[in-house]
Structure formats: structure tokens, C-alpha cells
Amino acid sequence: MRVTENSMFNQLRRQVFRNSDSLINAQERMATQKRINRISDNPVSAARVLDLKSSISRSKQTINNIEHATSVADTYDTVTGQLSDLLGRAKELVVKESNEATSTAATREAARIELSNLTSEMVQIANTQFEGKYIFSGYQTDKPAFNDATVAAGGAPVTAGTLTAASKVLDATAMNDHDYEIRFTAANAFDVVDVQTGLAVASNQSYTSGQAIRFGGVEVTVANGTGSPSAGMVVSVTTTPPGAYNGDGQTQEIEIGQGNRIATNLTGDRVFQGVGISGGIDLFALMNSINTALSEGDYDTIQAKLDELDTASEQVSNERARNGTRVNLLEQLKDRQSSIQDSLEILRSDLEDIDVAEAMTDLTKAQNVYEATLTAASQIIQPSLLDFLQ
Amino acid sequence: MSSIFGILNTGRQALNVQQNGLQTIGNNISNANTTGYSRQRTVLETLSYGGVRLAGIERMRDEFVSARLLTSNSKLGSSSAQSTALQQLETAVGETDDSGVTVSLRNFFDSLQDLSASPDGTSERESFLARATQLLASFSGVSDQVTQLRTQLDEQVKQQVEQVNTITAQIAELNQRIGPQSQALENQQNTGINQLLDQRDNLINQLSSIIPVRVIPTGSGVMTLFCGSVPIVEGASAVTLQLSPDATNSGLSNVVIDDLGGTRSLAGDLGEGSLGALIRARDDQARDVLDQTDRLAATLARDINSVHRAGYGLDGVTGRDLFTGLSASATFSSTNQGTVSAVSGQVIDESALTFDDYEVRFTSSTSYDVIDKTLGTTVSTGNAWAAGQNIEFGGMRLTLTGGAPAVGDSFDINSYGGMSARMDLNSAVVNDPRAVAAGTTSASGDNRNALAMIALGTQMTMGNPPAQTYEVYYNNMRVRLGTQVNIATSLQQQEETAQQQLQGLAESVSGVSLDEEATNLIQFQRAYEAASKVIGVTDEMLQTIIGLI
Known part of the structure; x- marks a missing residue:
């Protein structure tokens, strides 16, 4: 077969390209420490790696x-x-x-x-x-x-103005879950009735304006607008012991x-x-x-x-x-x-990560081959018939 | 009986012929690196009355190898164009450990898990929204890159069409110039025709890597070129390839030629060759990736929305979507004969959407069929249509405006196209993370809706029939693409080797070997010297005779 300079140089170029390509691939594997850098490098393993990564991530979560x-x-x-x-x-x-x-x-x-x-x-x-x-x-x-224990009090005023009733818990454990009514029988007297039992807790107590009324672990202070309480005024008190x-x-x-x-x-x-x-x-x-x-x-x-x-x-x-x-x-x-997770990681690593020793050997090998190609090239390029014609 | 002057004449002829040979060698050496140059050889002939004459200058060429080289060029052209395009496509859907659709999907569902552990946590809600935003960015990233790649491929298609037109025009012109000289070709006369033939062969070679070319000599040195079934160069005339934007394919160009007053697509004739490969990469592989990413985004939006709507935010509001962007897009082909001037699509029932490609085909101007192109099934037939009437099916509404369709007109509609670019978060939820519906009640610790959304992540919702989770669907697509890249790359290497072998064969016949030329140079030089010697000796003989007088 006739071998022309062109075919020689073409072949040389191809070999240099091919070897530099495998050199750069070996370098990439070394640099990323991964043998699969994109799915197309090895689709079968890459598919497994994707599955494994998905499982590892789920396992982490x-x-x-x-x-x-x-x-x-x-x-x-x-x-x-x-x-x-x-x-x-x-x-x-x-x-x-x-x-x-x-x-x-x-x-x-x-x-x-x-x-x-x-x-x-x-x-x-x-x-x-x-x-x-x-x-x-x-x-x-x-x-x-x-x-926690709560108490609320309120009611309708009998005279003009607003009835206000302040209330607070004195002793939570003395409270029961009952409703009470403070019934004023006069401006200065009141009864306290347990609504649930219908029984009077206290009867005919004397009252001075602004006085705190205490019963069943709670305290109620009543203010009837501008005037004083009058007979028939009722203050409703709802108590809730702790525990609802x-x-x-x-x-x-x-x-x-x-x-x-x-x-x-x-x-x-x-x-x-x-x-x-x-x-x-x-x-x-x-x-x-x-x-x-x-x-x-x-x-x-x-x-x-x-x-x-x-x-x-x-x-x-x-x-x-x-x-x-x-x-x-x-x-x-x-x-x-x-x-x-550990075993999945091992599987993933086996597929995806490089064996450093192997990758290093590959890299060195690729380097050697590349250098050898270039050396051979310089030897081949040298002689020509023209060198020998004087 | 020869005369002395006869010898002198023979010597003169020999000088001429050897000089001519030297000129051919010089020409070969000068063109040692010229692409497409075929080595030439002087053909010498003995004259009947003695002496030598130049019979012609032969172009060294193996026609059989050249023909195989054309096919090989086409194959290499398509495999290298395809592997380059696919590699770019793989980069577009490539992922790192903390970005990409797969990872974002995982993070999205993981953040839902965290939300389910602390449904009342503000930071968990914020982080869930951040993960949702990351997912949207990943979707639109893929969409952007693939769309951009498709545009680039379209640009390349345009350039190559221009190249083809330039080359075929040149070949046609060469056909015209070579034709009248073909007689000279037969007579092996050196009339510079070799150069024209080299040029034409070189152009055909170039053309063959872009489109598949079949060369048929039609006599008188004229070559007719076929691309598939189309004679693109016939004698002195070339068919011009044209570009026609396709409304049903994002306005990207189809390659067409004039045909009987109209145009016809060349797609079926572009088998091997880089042009066909570019079109396939643009319209098949890249579009598939885009469509599948869009389908994934759309399905995720539909499913998550339907659960999210059922739940309550911490603010006690229910019925809110998490994602926005689900809409139907309708297109129609320019080949439609009716007077419909515009179409529009609309989503009327999100939960009924199937994300298949549908076609509404009119069987008369008042009756239409609905076809599911993805499944290849007919949804309904013989539906009545009247002007102004909406066409509704599969959760979508198609509205035709501007006139009436004609028989055979068809309209395409789907509800996923462009979703990965369009998808967004409901602003009501973004503005107030409390609106994330983690519970089926507004109770702060209710995580039941978050659990229901988590369940979607492992449900088989993708594919026909549904058999894959979101993540598996997307990963499968990536693996499929990776496999295609892998195959395309090794195919390219294979074709390269095959083409190089053929080129080596062609080169061994047509290539210039400098060693050979140097040898020939010496050979012809010696013959030239010897012929001179003959003239010198004859001269001496003549002087001897003249001295006798």
C-alpha cells in the first residue's frame, strides 16, 4: 500500500488526540475522585448510583x-x-x-x-x-x-351607669366548677348562692361599698356605675378550677x-x-x-x-x-x-468513587502512552528521501 | 530508415515530454497538502514512427472508495453532530450534589418532612417555601438551557441549509463547465479539467457530511445528486432548500423545498448527515427532555395543589393552591384550510388534567373528533360544533376565533407545554408562610396535610400508565439521555475509524507521496538529461557530416 505523508500525519494526529483524550479523562477521574462524572460515562452504573443516592437521601431524612x-x-x-x-x-x-x-x-x-x-x-x-x-x-x-384556675364575673346594672365586677383566684384548689350569684338584698347586704346546688353559700352578709367579696377560693369586687348596689342587683360569677x-x-x-x-x-x-x-x-x-x-x-x-x-x-x-x-x-x-445507610454508601462508593491506586496507575499509564506517542512521532517525522538526496 | 533530423526531432519530443512530466511532479508536490487534490500522473505513449508523446495526465482516483467515502461522511456527519448536541443536552440536565431537579425534588419533600415534624414552626415553613423556590429555579434552569440549546441547533440548521445551497449551486455550475469539456476528458487531454473535477469531488465530499448524497453520472461528465428521493442537483440547476417556521414547534424552522406550486418537507429525505441529525436533536431528543420536564412540573403542581387546596393554613384559610402556572396552550398548523385565525386554550378543571397531547380534528366544518396523541387513542368522535362554541374535554377548553374550520383542519392543545418555565408559587403563600396548608384543620400542630403531600413523593404518578415516582421519572429520563449520549459517542468513534480507514484507502491512491515524487523527479530529470545528450550527440554527428563537406 502506498503510504503518503498525509496519511502518516493524519494518523499521527489521531493518535495524539486519542491519547490526550484518555489522559484528560484519567485526570478528570483523579481530580473529581469519581469514576462516573456524567451519566453517559456509564449509564448502567449511573442509574444504580441515582437509585442509591435517592435511597441514601431518604434514609438520611x-x-x-x-x-x-x-x-x-x-x-x-x-x-x-x-x-x-x-x-x-x-x-x-x-x-x-x-x-x-x-x-x-x-x-x-x-x-x-x-x-x-x-x-x-x-x-x-x-x-x-x-x-x-x-x-x-x-x-x-x-x-x-x-x-389554670379562672374566674369571671359580670351582670346587669340596676341603676344608671355600668356594673363592673373585678374577680381573681385566691386559692385554686378551693374552687369547684360551679357558677355563683351574688344577690344584693339591700345596698349594704348580699347573699351568695351556688347556682348548681341552689344552696346559699353565705347569707345576709353586710356590705360596704368597694368591699371585696370572698367565697369558694375566689374574690369579687363590684362597682355599680355611679351609685351603690341596690336591692335586686345580681352579679354572676363563673369559676373554673384548673384542669379543663x-x-x-x-x-x-x-x-x-x-x-x-x-x-x-x-x-x-x-x-x-x-x-x-x-x-x-x-x-x-x-x-x-x-x-x-x-x-x-x-x-x-x-x-x-x-x-x-x-x-x-x-x-x-x-x-x-x-x-x-x-x-x-x-x-x-x-x-x-x-x-x-452505611451499606448503601458502600455500594454507591463502589460504583461511583475511584480506587485511588487504580486511578493513579491509569493516569501514569495515560501520561506514559502520551509521551511515547509524541516521542515516536518526532522519530517518524524526521526522515524523508529529500534528506538523503544531495 | 531514420534520418539524423528524425533523431533530433525525437530528442526534442522527449525533452518536451520529460519537461511536462517534471511539471506534473512539481504540481503534485505543490498540492501535497491541498484538500481534495488527486495525485496526477503523466501518461506517455510511443509514437508509431518512433519517439514519445504525452498521451494525457491521469487523475489517480479510486471511484469505488470515493463512493463509499460519501456514505461514510454522511454517517460521521450525523453521528458527530448528534453526539455534540446530546452532550450539550446532558450538561443541561446534569446535576451536582446540591443543584438540579432531582436534588431539588428531594429537598422539597425532605423540607415537607421537617414541616410535618414541626407544622407550627415558622422556620420550617420558611424553609419549605425556600425549597419550593429552589425547585422552581431548577425546573426553569433546565427549561432555559434546553430551550437555548434548541435555538442554537435551529441556528446551526439555518447555517447548514445555507451551506448546502451554496455547495449545490457551485456543483451545478461546475457541471455546466465540465460538460462541454467531457470529450477532452475522454481523450485524456490536459485541459485543466482535472482541477474542475477535483473541485467538484471536493464539494460533493463536503456536501455528503451535511446531507446524504447519492451521485449518479448522467453522461457528458455531468453528475446528478440525489438527497433521499430529491434530485438536488440536476445538470446545471440546483434545488434551493428553504426554511419555514413551524408554529406548532415553537416557531423553529422546517427545511422545505418548492414542490408543484407549494412546498414539501425534506425531513423524510434527510437520513444521515449533520443537517438531519441537528433537526432530530432539536425536535426529538431536546424536545423530549423539555416535554418530560414540563410534564413532571405540571403533574407535581396538579398533585400538590389538589392536596394543598384541601388543607388549612394557620390563618384558617383553605382552598389555596401552592403552585400557579397550570394553563393550556393551543396551536394550529399553517396547513389548515379553514378561516380560523386564532386559537386559545384554558384550564377549566385542574384535577382532570392528564398532560397528554390532544388533537381536535374536524371531520366537517361542524363536527370534530378529539384524539389523544400521546396514548394514540380517540377520546370522542362526531362532536357537533357551531361558531362561537367552546370545545371542552380533559379539564381544558379550546376556543376557536375568527371563522370556521374546514374539513381536515386540526388544532393541537396540551396543558403541560412550557410549565417548567411558567410554574410559580402562589403569592398568597409566599407573602405569608402561615398560609402553607400543613394541616387538614387550622390547628397549629396538625400535620396531616403535610403527611399527605409527603406521600405524593413516593406515589407512582408519572408515566402512562402511572408507574414511576417524580424522582424516578426524571432520573429515568436522565439515564435514557445518558445512554443515548454514550451510544452516540461510541458510534461517532466507530464512524470516525471507518471514515479514516476509507480516507486512508483513498489517500493511498490519490495522495501525494513526497518520497515517490522525489524519485520520479530524479527519474524524469535523468530522462531529460539523456534526451539532451541525444540532441548533443546528434549535433556532433551533424557537425561531423558538415565537416565532411
């Missing part, structure tokens, strides 16, 4: 979710622990006062006041916030789960893996009111009734409430255990996800 759920569950654990302790202290108090022989009106009153403080503490526990959210309110995370649930008892869920959901919250109605538990106990009502029994010296009731306190402790412990099971499950899931 699942671990995020699990960690979030775990930190929430930890909060519930702490809080239910505090609640158990609180019920324990309440029981100690009640046990002491259940013994008619050693209990006196004075010790009962001291116990009642301490119990009253415990109830306030219980409200605080029930309204615990995690990251600014009330954790026992179900979906209503922007509302405190339980009301504001939440909705809904269970919050979060995804832990595709389509798998786990509940993250405990609801206040279940933990504090025993809703949905057979024989469940309303802790606030229990505290209130013990309180009443203590103030009335009703030892039968006090003793009966001891059993209920035990049941209540059990109820709280059960809820705490339920939460604990969740923590265990989350830990297991996290371990599993982590190991899944």
Missing part, C-alpha cells in the same frame, strides 16, 4: 425524623417522670392525713395548701412546651393543654420510612384525665376532691382517694412506659437505618 421523634419522646419521659414524683408526694400527704388519730384540722389545712401548690405544679407540667409548642395539646400546639382540657387529643404522627408512621406525642386528655383508658382517672378532679375532703375533714373520702391516687400513679407510669417503648423502637429503627 428518616434518621432526621427519628431523631426529632426521639427528642420529643425524651421530653415526654422527663415530664411524665416529674408527674409521677408529684403524685408520689401527694400520696405521702394524703397517707398522713388519712389517719384520723393523728390528723388535726391544722395538719389537714397545711396538707391542703401543699396539695393546692402541687395542683398548680401539675398544671405547669401539663403545659410543658417543647420548641415553643405545648406538648399535651394534640394538634392545638399553640394553646396551653390545661386551663384545651387540646384536641389528636395523635401527631411523623414518617419513619416510606408510608410508615409513628406517633410522636402523648395527649393531655389521656395522661391527665384518663380519657380512653378503662378506669382512667382525672388527676385534676382527684386533687380537687381530695382538697374538698381535707377541708371538710371527710376521712372516709380521704381514705377512698388513696386507692385512686395509686390508680392515677399507675396510669401515669403506664403512659411513661408507652413512651419508653416508643423510644426503644425509635432507637432500633435508627440503628437499622444507619446500617442501611
